[in-house]
Amino acid sequence: MKILEANAGALTNFEVLDFLRSRGAGRDPTRVIVPILPSEFKVYDYLEQTAACNQTRQVIDEFLGKCKSIDLAKAEILNIINIRPSSLVELYPIIEEYDTRFGEAAETMEEFVETVVQLLPPPPNQMQSEEEEGTSTDQKEAPDEEKTEAAE
Amino acid sequence: MFYLSEIEHTLRLPPHLLNLPLNEAIKGELEGLFVDKVIANLGLGISIYDIRSIDGGFIYPSEGASTYTVKFRLVVFRPFVGEVITARLKGSNAEGLHLSLGFFDDIYVPAPLMPVPSRSEPDPDNKNQVRWIWKFDEQDYPIDGVDEIRFQVHNVSYPSIPLEQDRDSKPFAPMVIKGSLDADGLGPISWWI
Numbered sequence: 001m002k003i004l005e006a007n008a009g010a011l012t013n014f015e016v017l018d019f020l021r022s023r024g025a026g027r028d029p030t031r032v033i034v035p036i037l038p039s040e041f042k043v044y045d046y047l048e049q050t051a052a053c054n055q056t057r058q059v060i061d062e063f064l065g066k067c068k069s070i071d072l073a074k075a076e077i078l079n080i081i082n083i084r085p086s087s088l089v090e091l092y093p094i095i096e097e098y099d100t101r102f103g104e105a106a107e108t109m110e111e112f113v114e115t116v117v118q119l120l121p122p123p124p125n126q127m128q129s130e131e132e133e134g135t136s137t138d139q140k141e142a143p144d145e146e147k148t149e150a151a152e
Numbered sequence: 153m154f155y156l157s158e159i160e161h162t163l164r165l166p167p168h169l170l171n172l173p174l175n176e177a178i179k180g181e182l183e184g185l186f187v188d189k190v191i192a193n194l195g196l197g198i199s200i201y202d203i204r205s206i207d208g209g210f211i212y213p214s215e216g217a218s219t220y221t222v223k224f225r226l227v228v229f230r231p232f233v234g235e236v237i238t239a240r241l242k243g244s245n246a247e248g249l250h251l252s253l254g255f256f257d258d259i260y261v262p263a264p265l266m267p268v269p270s271r272s273e274p275d276p277d278n279k280n281q282v283r284w285i286w287k288f289d290e291q292d293y294p295i296d297g298v299d300e301i302r303f304q305v306h307n308v309s310y311p312s313i314p315l316e317q318d319r320d321s322k323p324f325a326p327m328v329i330k331g332s333l334d335a336d337g338l339g340p341i342s343w344w345i
Contacts, residue, residue, distance in 0.1 A: 046255055
């Protein structure tokens with residue numbers, strides 16, 4: 001074995017997930033027919049839990065365009081796409097030497113977090129909590145209907 | 153987190169694969185060799201991305217199989233130092249936390265890299281485990297394994313294969329990630345949202 005190029009390009013979580021999906025992961029519930037190894041399914045299962053599962057190429061392209069206004073390293077942008085920080089404090093560990101580089105530009109960074117939240121779709125666990133809120137309101141409505149029916 | 157790596161490999165194609173198309177046969181062989189394996193200083197092989205070229209096909213004297221030189225690209229998992237990754241709690245003891253990504257389990261957060269000040273207490277639910285608690289503003293924040301945990305990569309090491317191993321030592325891990333929770337924004341996600 002000879003390593004020609006150890007780093008022939010970095011991939012975001014989304015790109016790996018897209019690659020696995022393009023080979024058929026996820027469409028086959030039995031996981032036997034598609035030519036994907038069990039270890040690859042483990043990666044797929046992990047990525048389905050992360051923010052990558054709802055991202056699309058357009059969304060990421062648009063986000064990369066917005067990133068140009070802020071002086072960020074490539075690895076930091078990659079990490080932001082993978083993690084999707086929804087508040088300023090989640091951004092601190094991702095960006096190296098945050099205080100010296102952006103400590104004074106608090107407003108622009110807050111705006112930047114807002115664009116992250118607006119552009120990149122939320123990860124599944126946050127979506128669920130939103131949905132649960134939705135269903136709980138539905139449930140509140142439902143007993144009222146029953147009551148009205150009972151009254152009739 | 154994930155990278156593409158271009159690799160050249162010379163492999164012997166066993167004759168029982170001759171009924172398959174060459175591409176498929178070679179891909180199958182490469183998957184057996186590289187996928188779900190750690191290559192030292194390169195990372196964990198995730199998947200064969202594409203095959204760039206297949207050369208050769210020589211049959212060497214007194215061999216019953218053809219030998220090909222293949223150039224291909226491999227998706228590897230190789231976190232960089234400083235990267236933030238979400239993981240799940242796998243175990244915890246007095247020495248620190250053991251985290252897992254599902255496909256990769258050898259992530260450790262040693263006690264000195266836990267959030268300061270934090271302490272460990274015996275877990276009431278599980279005798280062999282401890283529970284780590286971070287104290288902040290007179291309030292206790294336990295790490296209980298319900299939430300996903302964000303950690304920062306402190307270093308990645310590729311230990312060499314030990315010549316002798318004790319009977320009761322933990323299984324050899326070819327790639328170990330040392331993580332840190334000691335910064336704002338790290339730890340269970342519920343601490344910050």
